[in-house]
Amino acid sequence: MRYLHWFQNDLRLDDNPTLSSTLTADSLLCIYLLPKPRPWCNLVGLGAQRDRFLRESLQALREQLQSLGQDLMVLEGSPELVLPAVIERFKIDHLVTESIPGWHESQALNHLRNKLEIPVTTQPGNHLFQPAQFPFSLDEYPDTFSPFRRKVEVLAITPTLPAPEALPPPPAAQFDAIPKAAAAPHPGLPLPGGRAAGLRRLEQFLFQQHGIAEYKQTRNDLDGLSGSSTLSPWLANGNLSVREVAEAIFRYEREHVSNESTYWLYFELLWREFFHWRAVIDGRQLFRQGGRHDRRLLTTFEPRSFARWCAGDTDFPLVNALMRQLTATGWMSNRGRQIAASCLINELGLDWRYGAAFFEQQLIDYDVGSNYGNWQYLAGVGSDPRGGRHFNLEKQTAQHDPNGVFTQKWGGFRPPQPEHVLDGADWPITEPR
Ligand SMILES: Cc1cc2nc3c(=O)[nH]c(=O)nc-3n(C[C@H](O)[C@H](O)[C@H](O)COP(=O)(O)OP(=O)(O)OC[C@H]3O[C@@H](n4cnc5c(N)ncnc54)[C@H](O)[C@@H]3O)c2cc1C
Numbered sequence: 001m002r003y004l005h006w007f008q009n010d011l012r013l014d015d016n017p018t019l020s021s022t023l024t025a026d027s028l029l030c031i032y033l034l035p036k037p038r039p040w041c042n043l044v045g046l047g048a049q050r051d052r053f054l055r056e057s058l059q060a061l062r063e064q065l066q067s068l069g070q071d072l073m074v075l076e077g078s079p080e081l082v083l084p085a086v087i088e089r090f091k092i093d094h095l096v097t098e099s100i101p102g103w104h105e106s107q108a109l110n111h112l113r114n115k116l117e118i119p120v121t122t123q124p125g126n127h128l129f130q131p132a133q134f135p136f137s138l139d140e141y142p143d144t145f146s147p148f149r150r151k152v153e154v155l156a157i158t159p160t161l162p163a164p165e166a167l168p169p170p171p172a173a174q175f176d177a178i179p180k181a182a183a184a185p186h187p188g189l190p191l192p193g194g195r196a197a198g199l200r201r202l203e204q205f206l207f208q209q210h211g212i213a214e215y216k217q218t219r220n221d222l223d224g225l226s227g228s229s230t231l232s233p234w235l236a237n238g239n240l241s242v243r244e245v246a247e248a249i250f251r252y253e254r255e256h257v258s259n260e261s262t263y264w265l266y267f268e269l270l271w272r273e274f275f276h277w278r279a280v281i282d283g284r285q286l287f288r289q290g291g292r293h294d295r296r297l298l299t300t301f302e303p304r305s306f307a308r309w310c311a312g313d314t315d316f317p318l319v320n321a322l323m324r325q326l327t328a329t330g331w332m333s334n335r336g337r338q339i340a341a342s343c344l345i346n347e348l349g350l351d352w353r354y355g356a357a358f359f360e361q362q363l364i365d366y367d368v369g370s371n372y373g374n375w376q377y378l379a380g381v382g383s384d385p386r387g388g389r390h391f392n393l394e395k396q397t398a399q400h401d402p403n404g405v406f407t408q409k410w411g412g413f414r415p416p417q418p419e420h421v422l423d424g425a426d427w428p429i430t431e432p433r
Helices: 048-066 079-089 103-115 145-152 195-208 211-218 232-236 242-255 260-287 303-311 317-329 334-347 352-362 368-379 393-400 405-409 419-426
Strands: 002-007 027-034 073-076 094-098 120-123
Touching: 002 079, 027 048, 027 079, 048 195, 048 317, 048 352, 073 079, 079 103, 103 120, 103 260, 145 260, 195 211, 195 232, 195 242, 211 260, 242 260, 260 368, 303 317, 303 334, 303 352, 317 334, 317 352, 317 393, 317 405, 334 352, 334 368, 334 393, 352 368
Parallel strands: 002 027, 002 094, 027 073, 094 120
Antiparallel strands: none
């Protein structure tokens, strides 16, 4: 049998059920297709940092595969067009890939299933549980987080799978070098792609710095690598498996201390899990303005406001600093994302989906369920029992950046816009000639 493993958000050999399902094949072709963000709001291509993190991760994965006599073919194009041609050319008998949520993603898979005459098998993606482990069916999946958490936090996690010691050989094919990214990691928040860097960060945050032991108090810090784990890029791209991160938390609790903070890090992994399965269930509704309850929202579309928000050029210094941090590094803290998103939704009155699309383009930890789920939550059309959040920007600044150190670091203090720039162009009234 000739297998094709289509890598998606599982850029690792360890605890990778999809890869492990190919071990009996006669030959194995490993492929990755570079993603295109949803084509909304004229956002073209991946942000420089997201592209960089991804390419570094692919290069690291390729080297790991090469050490086992394998290789990685990185191609561009949509799966519906590229994969059938590859399957034909290499006479593939079986396509395997991980299951990931997202409307376009599942549409692509359905299309392949209908078009291809070979089996297309999906294996569990990067999450803690399988639906069969839940004490409820997916039809009864909780609408909000707390009932979900109460029911699943007692469940045991299936042990992680070791990396294969050997892999089937690749077919005779040309494996081109992966072009290097144009950007480098930002010196103010260096987050390199690849599994080795993810493992280093896990070890550092838990066992060297013991940051996990006081995480509950520090998790709202605005800069990465200081208060929160900053593990999200490696989790989202699958350099790290979420179950191995959970195992590391439990090991820390056994070997060092088990307290509210150590629990809270696991609690956040449950949020990730919650949004993952919600995204699977919600399908297309995850991308509707009114969400799954089809709520009516009053928004305006003012391209100038959106452009200024993206560029970090609003009237709110903290929001500017956050947006500049995002485009410079590809990362933003959870509190930062809440503040920046609340500003777009409430102060600027824009459709939350434009903000979500910009995050999708820029974030090195972009994850469809967590991104769109959190945006819906803040816009009041998702899983928030209170129905939307409006963060008071002055209060948030006083609380999280009282001395303006963060805002200064990321260049948030902008000269105020002259009146005509703010208003004149927003209302293009032409003079009668
Ligand atoms: C508008 C908005 C968009 C977001 N988009 C994404 C996204 O695309 N990808 C992404 O991974 N997270 C997203 N988040 C969630 C959260 O902001 C990030 O996971 C977190 O900031 C990553 O930093 P960390 O690894 O230091 O997190 P920590 O605080 O150390 O948490 C540990 C891990 O738990 C998970 N986690 C933490 N908070 C959340 C949360 N609120 N929702 C889901 N998972 C969580 C992440 O995997 C994270 O790495 C978004 C949040 C908001 C408000």
